[in-house]
Amino acid sequence: MESPMSNAVHPQPAADSLEQLCSRLLRISTVGDIHDALLVINELNAHSLIDQFPEQIYIKDRRSRFVLANASTARSHNLASATNLLGKTDFDFFEQDAAEALFLAEQLVMSSGGPMVDLEHLMDFGGRLRWMQSTKTPLRDPDGRIVGLIGISRDITERKRQDDLRRGHARLLDMVARSRPLDQVLHALVALVEEELDDLTAAVLLLEEGSERLRYAAALGLPEAYRAEIDGVDIGPRAGACGTAAWRREPVICSDVLNDPLWENVRHLPLQFGFRSCWSTPILSAENIVLGTFALYSNAVREPTQMEQEVMAMATDIAGIAIERTRAEVRIHHMAHHDPLTGLPNRTLFWAQFGRAIAEARREARRITVTYIDLDNFKQINDTLGHAAGDDVLRALALRLSHCIRPSDLLVRLGGDEFAIVFSNPGHEQQGSMIARLEELRAAISRPFVLEGEVIEVTCSMGVAFFPDDGDTPEALLAKADNAMYVAKGGGRDRLKVWQQA
Numbered sequence: 366m367e368s369p370m371s372n373a374v375h376p377q378p379a380a381d382s383l384e385q386l387c388s389r390l391l392r393i394s395t396v397g398d399i400h401d402a403l404l405v406i407n408e409l410n411a412h413s414l415i416d417q418f419p420e421q422i423y424i425k426d427r428r429s430r431f432v433l434a435n436a437s438t439a440r441s442h443n444l445a446s447a448t449n450l451l452g453k454t455d456f457d458f459f460e461q462d463a464a465e466a467l468f469l470a471e472q473l474v475m476s477s478g479g480p481m482v483d484l485e486h487l488m489d490f491g492g493r494l495r496w497m498q499s500t501k502t503p504l505r506d507p508d509g510r511i512v513g514l515i516g517i518s519r520d521i522t523e524r525k526r527q528d529d530l531r532r533g534h535a536r537l538l539d540m541v542a543r544s545r546p547l548d549q550v551l552h553a554l555v556a557l558v559e560e561e562l563d564d565l566t567a568a569v570l571l572l573e574e575g576s577e578r579l580r581y582a583a584a585l586g587l588p589e590a591y592r593a594e595i596d597g598v599d600i601g602p603r604a605g606a607c608g609t610a611a612w613r614r615e616p617v618i619c620s621d622v623l624n625d626p627l628w629e630n631v632r633h634l635p636l637q638f639g640f641r642s643c644w645s646t647p648i649l650s651a652e653n654i655v656l657g658t659f660a661l662y663s664n665a666v667r668e669p670t671q672m673e674q675e676v677m678a679m680a681t682d683i684a685g686i687a688i689e690r691t692r693a694e695v696r697i698h699h700m701a702h703h704d705p706l707t708g709l710p711n712r713t714l715f716w717a718q719f720g721r722a723i724a725e726a727r728r729e730a731r732r733i734t735v736t737y738i739d740l741d742n743f744k745q746i747n748d749t750l751g752h753a754a755g756d757d758v759l760r761a762l763a764l765r766l767s768h769c770i771r772p773s774d775l776l777v778r779l780g781g782d783e784f785a786i787v788f789s790n791p792g793h794e795q796q797g798s799m800i801a802r803l804e805e806l807r808a809a810i811s812r813p814f815v816l817e818g819e820v821i822e823v824t825c826s827m828g829v830a831f832f833p834d835d836g837d838t839p840e841a842l843l844a845k846a847d848n849a850m851y852v853a854k855g856g857g858r859d860r861l862k863v864w865q866q867a
Contacts, residue, residue, distance in 0.1 A: 421497075421518040424504070429454050429471045432513065441520075443491050463489065475503050475511050485521065496525040526561060526672075530679065533557040537683050547691040551583035551684060558680050559586055562673055564663065566640075569648075569684055570595065570607055571657040579607055579658060587662070591638045598631070600655075605631045606645035607658040614655060616646045616677075621666045641666045644673075646681045648688065656688045704778045706756060707763035715777035719787055719839040722775060726789065726832060733832035734788040734799045737846035738766075738810070741824045741858040743782035750819065757816045758823060769806050785843060796831060800863065803829060807861055824859040826850050835864045 415422060416436035423434040431438075431450040439447040442458050455464040466486075474481050480502035488497050499518040503511045537557065540550045551569045558567040568584035581596035598604065600611040609627050610617040619625045620642050622635050635643060645660040659681045661669065669677065702714035710718065726733045740762075747755040759782065766776055766784065775787040786806075790799065807827055814821045828849030836842040845864040853862040 419520075421516070423450075423518075424513055424515050425471065426513045427475060427511070429468050438518075441490050441495075459489065471501060471514060471516075474501050474514055478503055478511060485525075494522075495520050496522045530557075530561060530676070533561070534679065534683065538686070541683075541687045541690050544690075544694060547687055548583065550687040552585065554680055554683055554687075555583045555585050558661075558676055562661070562676060564665070565673070566662040567680070568595075568607075568660045568662070569657060570598070570660070571688065572600070572611060572655050573597075577601075579611060582657065588638050591634065594634050603627050603629060605634070606643040607660050610645040610647045610658050610660075611655050614647050614649065614653065616644070618644045618668055620668045623666075635662065639664050642668070644669050644677065646677050648681050648684045650685060650689055656685060659684055707760055707778050709763050709767075709776055709778045709784075712777065712779065715775060715779075715785070716839055718775050719843075722787055722789055723832060723837070723839060723842075727837070732790040732796075732834075733842070734790060734803075735830045735832070735842045735846045736786050736788070736803055736806075737828040737843065737850040738784040738786070738825050739827075739850055739854065740782040741826055741854070742822075746821060746823075750821070754816065754819070754821070758814055758821060761814050761816065762810065762823070765809060765812075766806075769809055785846070796863075799831075800829070800861070803827060803861055807859075811859070826853040826858050827861040828853055828864070829861065830864040 418435060419437055421435065421438040421441055423438050424432050426432050430452055431454070432452075434447040434450045436447060439445070439450060442450065444450060455467045458464070459467070470481060470484070480500065482500050483498055484500075485496060485498050488495055497518045498521045499516060501514050501516040504513045504515055506512050537550060537554055540553060555567045555569060559565065566584070566586035568587055569582040570579035571582045572578070573580050577600050578597050579595070579600060581592050584592055595607070598608055600608045602609060602612055603626065604612065605628050606617045606619045608631075617627065619627060622628050622632055622641055622643060625632075628635070635641075640662040642663045642665065643660055645658050647655050648657040648659055650656055659677060661673065661677060702711060703709060704711050722733060725731075743755065743758070746758060759778070762784075763776075763778060766786070770776055770786060770788070773789045777785050779785055788799065788802075807825060810823065810825045814823060828846045828851070830836065830842045830845040830849065832842055835845050849862040849864045853860045856862070
């Protein structure tokens with residue numbers, strides 16, 4: 366008896382036959398009629414249409430052997446022709462476990478009589494891992510017996526990659542929105558990129574504020590020695606891919622580090638670790654200010670694919686958002702806790718730091734010295750030279766005081782022309798030696814300021830109190846130092862008074 370395929374009629378298709386036949390073939394997934402299936406496939410074969418489908422289309426018998434397949438199925442199995450598939454099973458092409466899973470799934474379709482619809486599974490086609498979405502439905506003869514199955518499999522690798530990227534993109538933006546530390550966001554970004562791109566190593570460098578150098582920020586796959594080499598690299602017109610990208614404010618593609626003139630002075634850095642190509646994109650702020658660079662390294666001599674360039678663009682966008690968000694938060698935090706004129710801690714931050722200093726001094730049985738400083742003739746400066754000159758004096762004085770104290774000491778502008786300093790006395794420093802230091806400080810304040818060619822004379826009155834002798838709270842100590850300062854002013858100004866002497 367001839368097969369239904371041999372008896373099929375082959376009408377000349379209309380202009381839109383490909384669309385119509387595709388729709389009919391997909392409907393077979395729910396009908397499973399062998400005559401309709403073979404008729405459609407005969408029509409497709411008769412007009413060489415079946416091979417135009419990008420999907421894999423195939424028919425298997427009850428033993429899961431191929432009895433028909435299109436060109437896409439052959440190509441996916443690295444075969445020149447679909448005839449090379451006939452009579453073979455998945456065990457001829459895949460590892461035992463993968464082939465067995467396919468076989469059992471198909472046998473279940475044919476034994477149950479129910480279709481398998483849009484199953485997603487990962488397949489290894491000769492070393493090429495591809496995500497497939499397969500629909501398989503049983504085929505029946507005229508008596509209703511199941512004689513095989515028809516399958517349609519689509520390569521959804523790109524869709525899965527896009528889905529993974531979107532999910533990763535959303536996770537990173539969520540990290541930014543939740544104010545996660547910048548280093549965590551950048552490391553997660555690098556991990557996402559390296560997971561999505563094969564045989565590439567990603568790195569983020571940040572432009573050091575106030576300098577022309579790039580500092581290491583995140584690079585999970587770079588050797589530690591290479592991270593150390595690129596940490597602090599200068600930007601410039603011939604400074605490798607990253608340094609040049611930051612200099613030009615545009616992407617730089619170096620397909621061969623060995624022969625690229627941009628690497629002339631630094632090509633030994635990547636080559637010693639096996640990197641032959643490097644592609645870098647500047648990370649820019651909304652105002653087009655360089656924040657850093659994002660780079661991809663490859664051990665092969667090549668240029669990035671379109672997909673790799675799209676991933677780089679996504680990565681630089683997210684990195685820019687994260688960096689700007691972090692720096693904005695730093696600025697906001699600084700503004701909330703620092704004096705806008707001098708940049709010194711304001712009262713809020715000062716009281717918190719003062720409280721911690723007392724707690725530490727109490728625990729370690731140390732003394733603390735508190736001094737209250739008020740300029741003697743500041744109103745005269747404002748009246749004669751103007752408030753702008755007065756502001757310049759206050760900024761200059763804050764800088765001078767900062768240079769006169771240690772990192773462990775606290776300096777604050779309390780308001781107007783009033784300052785306070787909390788000295789954390791090291792060891793068993795005695796009161797007499799602290800007073801001598803404060804007299805030196807008062808003398809330093811009294812040195813003339815030269816601002817825009819104008820010589821400005823400034824003196825101050827200072828009051829001093831000691832912990833634990835004069836109080837054990839920030840409020841009590843500062844109040845007594847303030848009171849001593851007023852005694853100094855009342856005594857003729859330009860002098861220092863200690864609370865116990867007030």
